[in-house]
Amino acid sequence: EAGVTQFPSHSVIEKGQTVTLRCDPISGHDNLYWYRRVMGKEIKFLLHFVKESKQDESGMPNNRFLAERTGGTYSTLKVQPAELEDSGVYFCASSQQDRGGYETQYFGPGTRLLVL
Amino acid sequence: SQKIEQNSEALNIQEGKTATLTCNYTNYSPAYLQWYRQDPGRGPVFLLLIRENEKEKRKERLKVTFDTTLKQSLFHITASQPADSATYLCALKDSNYQLIWGAGTKLIIKP
Numbered sequence: 001e002a003g004v005t006q007f008p009s010h011s012v013i014e015k016g017q018t019v020t021l022r023c024d025p026i027s028g029h030d031n032l033y034w035y036r037r038v039m040g041k042e043i044k045f046l047l048h049f050v051k052e053s054k055q056d057e058s059g060m061p062n063n064r065f066l067a068e069r070t071g072g073t074y075s076t077l078k079v080q081p082a083e084l085e086d087s088g089v090y091f092c093a094s095s096q097q098d099r100g101g102y103e104t105q106y107f108g109p110g111t112r113l114l115v116l
Numbered sequence: 117s118q119k120i121e122q123n124s125e126a127l128n129i130q131e132g133k134t135a136t137l138t139c140n141y142t143n144y145s146p147a148y149l150q151w152y153r154q155d156p157g158r159g160p161v162f163l164l165l166i167r168e169n170e171k172e173k174r175k176e177r178l179k180v181t182f183d184t185t186l187k188q189s190l191f192h193i194t195a196s197q198p199a200d201s202a203t204y205l206c207a208l209k210d211s212n213y214q215l216i217w218g219a220g221t222k223l224i225i226k227p
Contacts, residue, residue: 045214059214091160102167104162107152
């Protein structure tokens with residue numbers, strides 16, 4: 001079974017440019033999460049999809065970030081225009097809740113974004 | 117304020133000894149707590165989940181304890197090996213929030 005994949009693995013862009021990150025979750029997982037980790041800090045929640053619907057986007061920093069999950073499969077996270085503080089590692093995770101309501105999230109390798 | 121804390125300093129342990137990592141939290145009511153392992157350049161990998169009504173959970177050389185009175189979880193690796201060297205993250209699930217993460221503790225097992 002394929003795990004969660006993310007593309008690209010690295011991205012270096014200039015301030016003001018646009019970057020689109022992609023996440024392919026594990027097949028059949030309804031839940032898809034985006035997280036961000038800034039160096040030395042904890043992982044921060046960005047948003048949560050259940051199938052194609054945004055369940056919770058309370059962690060999105062501002063309206064420069066746009067996430068989509070068309071058809072409830074893969075997801076994209078677009079940053080436009082990128083700012084210096086957007087640099088960090090963006091992780092995607094997917095999960096399927098068990099009967100008890102507990103879930104284990106499976107993470108992708110992350111996209112390392114550097115905004116210069 | 118609400119927070120979840122892990123020791124930010126790296127933990128150096130001699131091979132064969134037991135490594136113990138700490139996760140403390142304040143002002144959350146977790147339904148469960150999870151421990152993950154993260155290697156450089158990789159995403160976190162799930163290790164163990166412990167529910168609020170469980171005191172202890174084991175998996176091979178791993179053991180997790182959960183004390184909701186102390187608001188603390190301990191993560192133990194017995195008979196540690198150099199391959200256990202990684203950053204270990206705790207994350208708790210409070211029904212009012214998404215998964216909340218600690219910053220992780222780097223564990224170094226010396227041969």
